[in-house]
Structures are given as C-alpha cells and as structure tokens.
Amino acid sequence: MAHTYHYATVSEALDELNENGFTHDFNIHENEIVAHPENFEIIHIYRYEGDTNPDDEATVYGIKSLKSGKKGVFVTGFAANSESEAAKILIDLSIKRNQK
Numbered sequence: 001m002a003h004t005y006h007y008a009t010v011s012e013a014l015d016e017l018n019e020n021g022f023t024h025d026f027n028i029h030e031n032e033i034v035a036h037p038e039n040f041e042i043i044h045i046y047r048y049e050g051d052t053n054p055d056d057e058a059t060v061y062g063i064k065s066l067k068s069g070k071k072g073v074f075v076t077g078f079a080a081n082s083e084s085e086a087a088k089i090l091i092d093l094s095i096k097r098n099q100k
Contacts, residue, residue, distance in 0.1 A: 061073060
C-alpha cells in the first residue's frame with residue numbers, strides 16, 4: 001500500500017527517496033511503466049502543494065519494479081496538460097491500491 005506524505009518542496013521529497021534507494025528516473029524511462037504497468041508498485045506518494053498557484057502543485061511517486069526490484073521516482077504536475085501516459089497509469093494504480 002502506498003503511503004502519502006506532504007513536503008514543503010519537491011526537492012525535499014526527491015532527496016528523501018534518493019536516500020532510501022529510489023535512484024532510477026522513471027520520467028526519463030517512462031516507457032518502462034507504460035509498457036508493463038502491472039510490473040510496478042507505488043511505494044510512496046509525496047504531494048507538493050503550491051501556496052498560491054495551483055500550477056505549482058506536483059506529485060512525486062516512489063516506485064518499485066516487482067520484477068527487478070529497481071526503485072525510482074516519477075514526478076508529475078497536477079495540471080491536466082502535464083499528464084503523460086505514464087502519469088495517467090500511476091494515478092490509476094494509486095486509485096486502485098487505495099480502494100483495496
């Protein structure tokens with residue numbers, strides 16, 4: 001089950017994940033998630049909420065591959081136009097996991 005945390009900045013969340021071994025950048029390699037979403041588990045969800053501008057809001061996912069054990073991060077904004085195919089899959093995965 002994913003744990004949701006709130007941090008003052010995205011870089012704070014990324015630093016914490018990096019310290020815990022989440023070093024792979026899934027934003028660069030999002031095709032891994034898109035091709036086989038069933039092979040990934042969301043371990044952490046970090047939310048950054050902008051104080052004044054909704055465009056400053058972001059979500060940082062801590063993701064683990066169920067096959068290789070590789071751990072990494074994926075960062076997405078809340079704005080509708082910022083959602084890539086991988087971001088849509090991660091949102092769907094996190095919703096399904098929270099319904100269990």
